[in-house]
Amino acid sequence: MSYIEIRNIFKIFGPDPKSALELAKGGADKDEILAKTGNTVGLHDVSLSIEQGETFVVMGLSGSGKSTLIRHLNRLIDPTAGSISFGGEDILAMDIQTLNAFRRKRLGMVFQRFGLLPHRNVMDNVAYGLEIQGTARKEREAAASKWIERVGLAGYETKFPDQLSGGMQQRVGLARALTTDPEVLLMDEAFSALDPLIRSDMQDELMKLQAELHKTIVFITHDLDEALKIGDRIAILKDGKLVQVGRPEEIVLKPADDYVQAFTRDVNRARVLRARSIMQDPANQKIIDQEHPVVSDDTRLEDILPIILATGKDISVIDERENLVGIITKEQIVQSLSL
Amino acid sequence: MFPEQLNVPLGKWVNQFVDWLVINYGAAFEAFADSLLTVLVALEQVLRGAPWWVVLIAIAAITWHASKNWKLVVGLVVAMFIIGTLGLWDKAMQTLALMIVATSLSVLIGIPVGIAMAMSNRLRAIMLPILDTMQTMPSFVYLIPALMLFGLGKVPAILATVIYAAPPVMRLTDLGIRLVDQEVLEASRSFGASRKQILFGVQLPLALPNIMAGINQTTMMSISMVVIASMIGARGLGEQVLMGIQRLDVGAGMEAGIAIVLLAVVFDRIGQAYGKRSQRKPHAEDA
Numbered sequence: 001m002s003y004i005e006i007r008n009i010f011k012i013f014g015p016d017p018k019s020a021l022e023l024a025k026g027g028a029d030k031d032e033i034l035a036k037t038g039n040t041v042g043l044h045d046v047s048l049s050i051e052q053g054e055t056f057v058v059m060g061l062s063g064s065g066k067s068t069l070i071r072h073l074n075r076l077i078d079p080t081a082g083s084i085s086f087g088g089e090d091i092l093a094m095d096i097q098t099l100n101a102f103r104r105k106r107l108g109m110v111f112q113r114f115g116l117l118p119h120r121n122v123m124d125n126v127a128y129g130l131e132i133q134g135t136a137r138k139e140r141e142a143a144a145s146k147w148i149e150r151v152g153l154a155g156y157e158t159k160f161p162d163q164l165s166g167g168m169q170q171r172v173g174l175a176r177a178l179t180t181d182p183e184v185l186l187m188d189e190a191f192s193a194l195d196p197l198i199r200s201d202m203q204d205e206l207m208k209l210q211a212e213l214h215k216t217i218v219f220i221t222h223d224l225d226e227a228l229k230i231g232d233r234i235a236i237l238k239d240g241k242l243v244q245v246g247r248p249e250e251i252v253l254k255p256a257d258d259y260v261q262a263f264t265r266d267v268n269r270a271r272v273l274r275a276r277s278i279m280q281d282p283a284n285q286k287i288i289d290q291e292h293p294v295v296s297d298d299t300r301l302e303d304i305l306p307i308i309l310a311t312g313k314d315i316s317v318i319d320e321r322e323n324l325v326g327i328i329t330k331e332q333i334v335q336s337l338s339l
Numbered sequence: 340m341f342p343e344q345l346n347v348p349l350g351k352w353v354n355q356f357v358d359w360l361v362i363n364y365g366a367a368f369e370a371f372a373d374s375l376l377t378v379l380v381a382l383e384q385v386l387r388g389a390p391w392w393v394v395l396i397a398i399a400a401i402t403w404h405a406s407k408n409w410k411l412v413v414g415l416v417v418a419m420f421i422i423g424t425l426g427l428w429d430k431a432m433q434t435l436a437l438m439i440v441a442t443s444l445s446v447l448i449g450i451p452v453g454i455a456m457a458m459s460n461r462l463r464a465i466m467l468p469i470l471d472t473m474q475t476m477p478s479f480v481y482l483i484p485a486l487m488l489f490g491l492g493k494v495p496a497i498l499a500t501v502i503y504a505a506p507p508v509m510r511l512t513d514l515g516i517r518l519v520d521q522e523v524l525e526a527s528r529s530f531g532a533s534r535k536q537i538l539f540g541v542q543l544p545l546a547l548p549n550i551m552a553g554i555n556q557t558t559m560m561s562i563s564m565v566v567i568a569s570m571i572g573a574r575g576l577g578e579q580v581l582m583g584i585q586r587l588d589v590g591a592g593m594e595a596g597i598a599i600v601l602l603a604v605v606f607d608r609i610g611q612a613y614g615k616r617s618q619r620k621p622h623a624e625d626a
Contacts, residue, residue: 074529104531115526119544129530180530 001088002049003216004073004184009046009082011068011240014039017080025081030239042068043079044240052183055210055217057231059224065240066220070188073218074107075099086184104133108177112189114169116161122148122172123157129180140179147175151205167198174206178213187219191226203230224263228252228272236260249277269337270302278336279317279326292316297325301336308333357484365488372494375440379493383436391428395419398605405612415608418601427576427598434565434575434602437493441500441561446554449505453512453553454538463513470506478503478567486571496568504560511553515546547617555610562603576602 012020012033020039023032030041043065050056060066071077072084075091084091086106094102108129109115116125123141124131126148130140148154151171161169170190177185187206191199207230210217221227227234228248236243236251236259244256252272255261276297293307294316308315308330317326360368386394395416402412422431456463478499485495519542527541543550569577576595583592 071525076525076528100531100533102531103529107529109526109529111522111526113522115520115522117523117527117541118520128527132530132532132536186529 003052003087004048004050004218005083005085006046006048006050006069006072007083007085009043009069009072009079009084011042011065011072011077012039012080013042021080041240043072046082046237046240046242048235048242048245050216050218052216053214054232055219055230057219057221057227057234058237059221059227059234060237061222063239064237066222066237067188068240069237070186070218070220073184073186074103074109104129104180106183107186108180108182108184109186110170110173110177110188110190112192114161114166114173114193116169116172116176118161121158121160122153122164125161125172126175126179128176133180143179144175147179148172150178150209151175165198166194167202170194170202174202178209182215184216184218187217189220189222192222199226206230224267228267236263248272249274253277268302270305271300273301273336275299275301275304275315275317275328276326278332279328280332282316282324282327292327294318295328296320301333304328305333353484357487361487368488372489375444375494375497376492379436379440379497382439383433386432386436387429391423394432402609402612405609405616408612411608411612415605418605422598422601425594425598427579427595430574430576430579430595431598431602434562434577434599437496437500437565437568437573437575438558438561438602438606441497441504441564442554442558444497445501445505445557445561446508448501449508449553449557450512450550452505453509453550454516454543456509456513457516457542466509470509473502474506478564482567482571491572493573495571496564496573499571500561500564500568503564504557507556507560508550508553511549511556512546515549515553516542518549519545548614551610551614551617555607555614558606558610559603562599562606565599 010021010024012024014020014037016037017039020033020037020041023036024041024044028036030044033039033041046065046069048056058066058069068077072079075094078092086102091099091102117128120128123144127140127144130143135143145157148157151174153168153171153175156164156168161172164172170193173190191202194202203226206217219227219230228251231248233245233247234251235245236256238259244251244260246254249272251260252264252267252269255264274297275295278301279297292313292315293311295304295307295318297317297319299317304315308328312330314330315328316324317328319325398419399412399416402415403409406412422428452466456466481502482495482499485498489495489498523541523545524537527537532540565573565575565577566580567577569575569581576599579595580592580599583589583595
């Protein structure tokens with residue numbers, strides 16, 4: 001069983017969720033249910049398994065239910081039907097005290113428009129989670145200082161949110177979520193409100209942090225490039241239904257339907273595809289020879305391109321144990337980029 | 340003509356109800372009135388007993404604390420001084436005491452009710468028409484039963500003032516809390532804040548500018564009630580206006596009217612300064 005298990009979640013907004021739920025379970029779609037009952041289907045039979053330590057991205061356009069989905073994980077929204085568990089613990093069974101304790105100790109959340117407390121300075125915002133837990137001032141400010149410095153905001157402790165740029169405010173949001181040392185980081189379109197350059201910086205920073213911290217991250221985005229960049233696995237949501245779940249390469253190489261395909265059309269393949277997904281069987285070549293350049297099987301295509309251009313030779317691909325697992329030829333590269 | 344058979348004897352019922360209240364709970368009302376009166380009389384004694392310059396210094400200090408603006412301090416002290424030069428100092432202090440008690444009572448009742456209205460849509464739906472009634476019902480209508488329950492004088496005046504002046508602080512407390520950014524609330528909940536922690540740590544601080552505006556309006560409305568209050572025996576500036584009307588002494592009425600306006604201006608400016616301060620301006624503090 002996975003760390004976070006989401007099983008058959010339905011969420012229906014409206015005056016009469018019960019009858020709408022029956023229709024939804026019977027297979028009626030969103031528009032039909034809205035027309036018949038006046039209820040809006042937010043999530044339609046969504047099941048996901050999220051592993052500990054992975055960065056799991058949920059991608060979808062507005063109205064796809066992705067923000068609704070992430071709010072189920074800390075029960076800011078309760079489902080109409082279905083079950084959610086963390087490490088085998090059923091979070092829907094928790095009463096409000098247990099739930100608050102669970103939110104305090106184990107979850108951190110980062111919001112699209114930052115959700116900072118405007119009447120508190122950076123220090124007090126970052127220390128907020130610990131303050132809620134009742135940690136002594138000295139202790140919580142020590143922890144907060146560490147994270148303020150870690151996200152590059154040392155010296156800004158006494159500034160207020162409205163004195164900071166968007167990128168800086170989201171660094172405060174990230175520091176605030178990390179200060180309680182949660183197991184799970186929920187990020188709701190955390191970088192969507194930022195300028196493209198700042199956004200890219202923040203993505204790099206998050207990946208750097210994650211390489212050290214190994215948190216379980218659930219990241220919501222409407223941007224497929226962002227999803228492909230930071231996600232270990234990606235779930236694609238449309239009209240409240242799960243369309244596809246898979247590794248970035250699977251999404252790009254084997255889109256489940258036309259909807260996903262339409263998304264992936266403009267993706268920079270060189271950045272997404274890795275050696276293992278474009279190599280061919282090294283049947284006619286048994287050993288790694290000195291003539292050919294060698295890359296590991298998770299090297300990105302964009303890093304392989306300069307090598308093959310410089311040497312003009314086929315490339316040998318090896319796995320972690322340095323066994324030859326495949327070769328890549330120029331023709332394959334051209335083919336994989338032009339699909 | 341509207342058919343007489345359909346007349347509802349509401350008036351008679353209300354009379355019976357008030358009689359019943361007076362007979363059965365008269366003692367309780369009197370005890371409540373006495374405790375309110377004790378507070379008011381003590382405050383009045385302090386204000387009237389204090390030398391005039393002490394009061395001026397107090398006003399100056401409060402204004403400075405609220406605004407950090409010496410021009411405003413000078414302006415408000417001059418306004419109070421003019422009330423003195425009109426020969427109405429003592430009456431102004433009586434009015435001031437009445438106003439402070441009525442406003443405090445309004446705020447004490449109004450803020451918790453406003454919070455409750457923000458928490459419950461049902462309560463809000465019930466309260467809104469009641470608040471409309473409180474503000475539009477002619478004061479004399481409830482002054483009469485108040486007189487019967489509490490007797491002539493200051494207590495029914497305070498009560499009438501509270502009924503008229505409490506709605507704004509209730510409405511604006513409710514509004515202020517409802518206007519708090521949903522995402523900030525979600526953030527607070529996502530960190531596991533309890534309802535109490537959310538109310539005192541997030542909702543009330545962020546609603547403060549609106550609540551301050553409500554308190555300011557409540558203060559202004561309680562000043563505007565002083566003339567009516569004087570008709571049921573509350574002393575002070577209103578009494579002077581009433582006397583001016585009764586004796587056709589336009590000058591005396593005018594003097595008292597000006598004093599009321601000046602008092603209102605003083606409290607409005609102080610209230611506004613506190614309201615502005617509650618909308619923290621970090622950039623200004625930096626400069």
